[in-house]
Amino acid sequence: xxxxxxxxxxxxxxxxxxxxxxxxxxxxxxxxxxxxxxxxxxxxxxxxxxxxxxxxxxxxxxxxxxxxxxxxxxxxxxxxxxxxxxxxxxxxxxxxxxxxxxxxxxxxxxxxxxxxxxxxxxxxxxxxxxxxxxxxxxxxxxxxxxxxxxxxxxxxxxxxxxxxxxxxxxxxxxxxxxxxxxxxxxxxxxxxxxxxxxxxxxxxxxxxxxxxxxxxxxxxxxxxxxxxxxxxxxxxxxxxxxxxxxxxxxxxxxxxxxxxxxxxxxxxxxxxxxxxxxxxxxxxxxxxxxxxxxxxxxxxxx
Amino acid sequence: xxxxxxxxxxxxxxxxxxxxxxxxxxxxxxxxxxxxxxxxxxxxxxxxxxxxxxxxxxxxxxxxxxxxxxxxxxxxxxxxxxxxxxxxxxxxxxxxxxxxxxxxxxxxxxxxxxxxxxxxxxxxxxxxxxxxxxxxxxxxxxxxxxxxxxxxxxxxxxxxxxxxxxxxxxxxxxxxxxxxxxxxxxxxxxxxxxxxxxxxxxxxxxxxxxxxxxxxxxxxxxxxxxxxxxxxxxxxxxxxxxxxxxxxxxxxxxxxxxxxxxxxxxxxxxxxxxxxxxxxxxxxxxxxxxxxxxxxxxxxxxxxxxxxxxxxxxxxxxxxxxxxxxxxxxxxxxxxxxxxxxxxxxxxxxxxxxxxxxxxxxxxxxxxxxxxxxxxxxxxxxxxxxxxxxxxxxxxxxxxxxxxxxxxxxxxxxxxxxxxxxxxxxxxxxxxxxxxxxxxxxxxxxxxxxxxxxxxxxxxxxxxxxxxxxxxxxxxxxxxxxxxxxxxxxxxxx
Numbered sequence: 001x002x003x004x005x006x007x008x009x010x011x012x013x014x015x016x017x018x019x020x021x022x023x024x025x026x027x028x029x030x031x032x033x034x035x036x037x038x039x040x041x042x043x044x045x046x047x048x049x050x051x052x053x054x055x056x057x058x059x060x061x062x063x064x065x066x067x068x069x070x071x072x073x074x075x076x077x078x079x080x081x082x083x084x085x086x087x088x089x090x091x092x093x094x095x096x097x098x099x100x101x102x103x104x105x106x107x108x109x110x111x112x113x114x115x116x117x118x119x120x121x122x123x124x125x126x127x128x129x130x131x132x133x134x135x136x137x138x139x140x141x142x143x144x145x146x147x148x149x150x151x152x153x154x155x156x157x158x159x160x161x162x163x164x165x166x167x168x169x170x171x172x173x174x175x176x177x178x179x180x181x182x183x184x185x186x187x188x189x190x191x192x193x194x195x196x197x198x199x200x201x202x203x204x205x206x207x208x209x210x211x212x213x214x215x216x217x218x219x220x221x222x223x224x225x226x227x228x229x230x231x232x233x234x235x236x237x238x239x240x241x242x243x244x245x246x247x248x249x250x251x252x253x254x255x256x257x258x259x260x261x262x263x264x265x266x267x268x269x270x271x272x273x274x275x276x277x278x279x280x281x282x283x284x285x286x287x288x289x290x291x292x293x294x295x296x297x298x299x300x301x302x
Numbered sequence: 303x304x305x306x307x308x309x310x311x312x313x314x315x316x317x318x319x320x321x322x323x324x325x326x327x328x329x330x331x332x333x334x335x336x337x338x339x340x341x342x343x344x345x346x347x348x349x350x351x352x353x354x355x356x357x358x359x360x361x362x363x364x365x366x367x368x369x370x371x372x373x374x375x376x377x378x379x380x381x382x383x384x385x386x387x388x389x390x391x392x393x394x395x396x397x398x399x400x401x402x403x404x405x406x407x408x409x410x411x412x413x414x415x416x417x418x419x420x421x422x423x424x425x426x427x428x429x430x431x432x433x434x435x436x437x438x439x440x441x442x443x444x445x446x447x448x449x450x451x452x453x454x455x456x457x458x459x460x461x462x463x464x465x466x467x468x469x470x471x472x473x474x475x476x477x478x479x480x481x482x483x484x485x486x487x488x489x490x491x492x493x494x495x496x497x498x499x500x501x502x503x504x505x506x507x508x509x510x511x512x513x514x515x516x517x518x519x520x521x522x523x524x525x526x527x528x529x530x531x532x533x534x535x536x537x538x539x540x541x542x543x544x545x546x547x548x549x550x551x552x553x554x555x556x557x558x559x560x561x562x563x564x565x566x567x568x569x570x571x572x573x574x575x576x577x578x579x580x581x582x583x584x585x586x587x588x589x590x591x592x593x594x595x596x597x598x599x600x601x602x603x604x605x606x607x608x609x610x611x612x613x614x615x616x617x618x619x620x621x622x623x624x625x626x627x628x629x630x631x632x633x634x635x636x637x638x639x640x641x642x643x644x645x646x647x648x649x650x651x652x653x654x655x656x657x658x659x660x661x662x663x664x665x666x667x668x669x670x671x672x673x674x675x676x677x678x679x680x681x682x683x684x685x686x687x688x689x690x691x692x693x694x695x696x697x698x699x700x701x702x703x704x705x706x707x708x709x710x711x712x713x714x715x716x717x718x719x720x721x722x723x724x725x726x727x728x729x730x731x732x733x734x735x736x737x738x739x740x741x742x743x744x745x746x747x748x749x750x751x752x753x754x755x756x757x758x759x760x761x762x763x764x765x766x767x768x769x770x771x772x773x774x775x776x777x778x779x780x781x782x783x784x785x786x787x788x789x790x791x792x793x794x795x796x
Contacts, residue, residue: 073731073732073733073736081733082733084725084726084727085721085725085727088724088725088726089725120726120728121725121726121727122726123726124726124727124728125726126368146505149503149504149505150504150505150506150507150508150509151523151728152341152504155503155504
């Protein structure tokens with residue numbers, strides 16, 4: 001638990017050192033989750049294979065390997081942990097103009113939940129009814145389940161449910177009203193094989209009037225330099241092989257997609273660029289959605 | 303006490319808390335009959351000003367109000383409460399100087415409205431001088447303004463507020479009663495703190511589980527150590543606290559002086575004379591009362607405490623007036639200081655307006671001494687642990703910052719917890735607590751360093767340093783903006 005023996009103390013010391021060197025390095029890093037092959041043809045045309053999966057098996061094994069360090073505050077997921085509060089701020093800003101019913105509690109669906117960083121935090125909020133969190137990688141879900149047992153609040157029945165499934169295999173709500181108020185897709189899109197069919201699959205899970213919230217990375221030369229070359233190859237603060245630049249999706253591509261998508265309010269789209277500034281943490285950057293990490297939100301029509 | 307200590311790992315035994323701290327991770331599977339601990343979000347050990355301020359801050363904010371919190375305090379805190387109509391002829395010898403920043407925070411969390419205002423004394427001026435060279439610096443907001451700039455009528459004139467610690471604790475308790483929602487375990491000791499176990503449903507292996515002297519057990523999502531310099535919580539968290547003893551005692555006493563002070567009731571003045579053995583300070587209380595803090599060697603402190611009231615009074619008056627050579631001699635006398643001082647004062651020219659008005663009396667039973675230490679914990683946070691106040695740091699009292707640092711800690715921890723709650727973080731996780739540590743550690747460390755350096759600087763009796771420090775003091779005194787900077791720092795920043 002706490003460093004008692006010298007070897008342990010040394011390990012924790014080394015962790016501290018790792019952390020401090022991380023903080024001094026410039027990076028807009030980025031971290032992962034689910035999915036697949038192919039290049040970035042952003043299309044909604046479904047593949048011809050029967051029940052095609054958007055999950056990439058190589059991504060699954062990559063995240064299995066990362067699982068053990070998921071909750072280490074100084075481990076490879078540190079930047080995701082630090083980013084998490086911003087996700088809540090962004091969701092709050094999206095919902096700011098929604099008519100609030102005080103007694104109404106929110107149902108979340110977190111897709112590609114990983115070790116449960118966002119899922120746990122959403123489940124702790126006082127205005128949360130329930131969180132369903134799914135991920136196709138069995139190893140990280142085991143970590144998520146084990147970590148959940150450390151918090152009695154999360155163990156309350158129905159508050160936080162993990163499912164080892166892909167979005168394709170998640171039963172679609174029988175009526176739209178049974179959907180979720182908030183469907184989240186954080187740092188997932190850049191790892192999926194075919195984003196068009198993938199997004200198509202998750203749309204029915206959003207309740208009318210609810211929000212689809214995601215974060216990903218723009219496919220620009222800056223993001224290639226930062227997330228692939230700097231973060232993975234040069235600095236090594238993000239595990240190698242985490243990112244495939246060609247899979248990245250740009251903000252205007254998403255915007256264009258939802259402008260044409262029936263049942264979705266293209267005018268509700270909100271996006272926000274964010275950047276990790278060493279020493280200061282994650283900061284909002286206006287216009288950053290065009291060249292780096294960004295949040296994206298769109299509302300389903302009532 | 304010793305047999306109750308149970309340390310499984312080799313560790314420094316400098317602190318000897320009367321609490322069993324088992325550090326071995328509990329990996330036992332609790333199949334035994336032991337009833338499950340009651341789960342709390344925040345368990346605060348220690349009901350001093352820092353701990354109570356933290357709880358009031360948490361309960362005053364709509365974001366954190368819903369947290370389940372408990373206070374554990376070994377003493378009956380109600381007993382030390384100040385009664386409403388307490389006589390203004392008598393003051394406790396435990397007083398502190400609250401900075402405007404601390405008062406602002408207490409106002410924000412709705413505590414200050416419960417203060418017994420008649421017993422609080424704001425002061426507007428500070429006179430500080432070198433006991434060896436008489437080089438002097440005076441602090442007041444008026445002379446500290448930038449050169450040639452007009453006096454700003456909106457500029458606050460108060461440097462700090464003298465207040466009895468009992469008054470601070472009483473207003474905090476009143477506010478907590480008004481807010482409700484804190485489970486108070488008072489007159490209750492913590493008999494052990496250990497990590498929880500992995501049961502069938504829950505993994506409490508990262509949670510501190512406290513067993514109280516009543517037998518009750520509490521599991522803490524966040525355990526706050528507001529339990530003083532020998533903090534058992536800090537020991538549990540295996541956080542080292544480093545520092546040293548100054549080999550000095552602080553002698554305190556409640557005094558009466560011959561009038562309201564040279565500035566009258568509306569312009570009170572605090573005095574501090576740096577003597578080679580330590581600073582001698584007289585701080586104003588309401589009416590003709592004042593409180594004394596005299597830092598000196600343990601031998602001199604013991605002798606001061608043993609003096610008859612008239613001799614003690616004479617020594618304090620002499621401390622502000624006579625030369626260090628005279629004082630050295632007076633400290634060697636077992637009695638008869640009153641006569642000796644009267645004779646020597648005749649031969650020492652003193653500008654009476656530059657020193658405090660004469661002390662006429664000392665309140666019986668208020669002369670006390672405590673050892674001065676400097677301690678700083680290596681970190682203020684661990685997994686599910688945060689330290690506030692003296693548990694985190696002990697400071698030389700010469701700048702009167704100890705209580706204010708604790709109040710600053712409490713306010714910062716409330717802010718950190720509040721951000722964690724709003725964003726769904728586990729408030730006990732090291733990640734959530736990081737901002738508290740980074741914000742407060744640097745701030746407190748700087749203050750500890752400055753006070754320590756001042757102490758050392760003025761311990762020197764001869765040589766070039768004495769000349770240099772006098773030049774420095776005079777230079778700062780002549781420079782309004784620089785003075786303003788120092789005053790802002792002492793006032794808690796603004």
